[in-house]
Amino acid sequence: LSDSVAETTVAELLAISKNLYADSAALRAGDWKFKRTHPGRDLQGKTVGILGYGRIGQLVAKKLAGFDVKVLVVDPFAKPAAGIEIVDRERLFKEADYITLHLPALPETTHSVGKAEFDLMKDSAFLINLARGAILIEADLVDALVNGKIAGAALDVFENEPLPADSPLLQAPNVLLTPHMASNTVETLTRMAVDAAGGIVAVHHGEKPQWAVNKLA
Numbered sequence: 436l437s438d439s440v441a442e443t444t445v446a447e448l449l450a451i452s453k454n455l456y457a458d459s460a461a462l463r464a465g466d467w468k469f470k471r472t473h474p475g476r477d478l479q480g481k482t483v484g485i486l487g488y489g490r491i492g493q494l495v496a497k498k499l500a501g502f503d504v505k506v507l508v509v510d511p512f513a514k515p516a517a518g519i520e521i522v523d524r525e526r527l528f529k530e531a532d533y534i535t536l537h538l539p540a541l542p543e544t545t546h547s548v549g550k551a552e553f554d555l556m557k558d559s560a561f562l563i564n565l566a567r568g569a570i571l572i573e574a575d576l577v578d579a580l581v582n583g584k585i586a587g588a589a590l591d592v593f594e595n596e597p598l599p600a601d602s603p604l605l606q607a608p609n610v611l612l613t614p615h616m617a618s619n620t621v622e623t624l625t626r627m628a629v630d631a632a633g634g635i636v637a638v639h640h641g642e643k644p645q646w647a648v649n650k651l652a
Contacts, residue, residue, distance in 0.1 A: 436618040436627075441494035443617040444565050447589035448483075448533055451561050451611050452476050476559075479503045484531030486524075486548075487538035487566065488513040495535060507531055528555035533563065540567035548572065553579035561587045565617045568593040573604060580607040591617045 450456055453475035461469030481504050485492045488510035496506050496519055506519045507527045515521060528534065534556070538544045548562075549572030556562070562585060564571060573594055579585045587609035593602070596615060604610060634644035 436623055437490040437494055439620050439623040440491050440565055440617040441498055444495050444535055444563060445498050447611060448563050451587050451589045452478055456611050481532040482507060482530055484527040484534040486527065486534060486536050489537060492537040525555060528552050531560060533561050535563040536566045536570055538566050538570050540569045545569045546572050549575040553584050556585050558583055559586050563589045565591040577603045577607050580610055591615055
């Protein structure tokens, strides 16, 4: 799944930066002049913060390499590498123009991004979350969006899924919402089916499957 999720992360980052969804919606509504008061932003020269530098976070950094951006990374297990700078959490939230989350949902990460983090961010910064909805305090994000504390957000995951029809996120400005579809591609679904079948065959032959959920006796 990693490559597909990383690709979608970059796609959503670009979409909110260039204001693609809002421009398209305005065009469909007959408002050709919307673009004049809602210009997009270039990615070149900006700073991207990656919170969580596992397989997906690393692939996001790799895919962003051609965009001429500065990449800041926060992860206790990250190792120095070309094209990234490992920093502390406060600096990432203060300096990044785009912050993308790639953390697992663990007790220590649940609700770990909220008001304190949004208060650190630039009012021109964007937040992208394609990891787990529980990482964010959604009410604090809505407040940050409504009150202009940050410029916008892109969310593919939510604490409650499907996203409830009365969720304040649906009314919040400058937020791109997608239905947990970051890895929903023809290629990824094919790989998942083949890998699952391969795991069944391995167990049938008394071998350990590559992605075992539990330990075999």
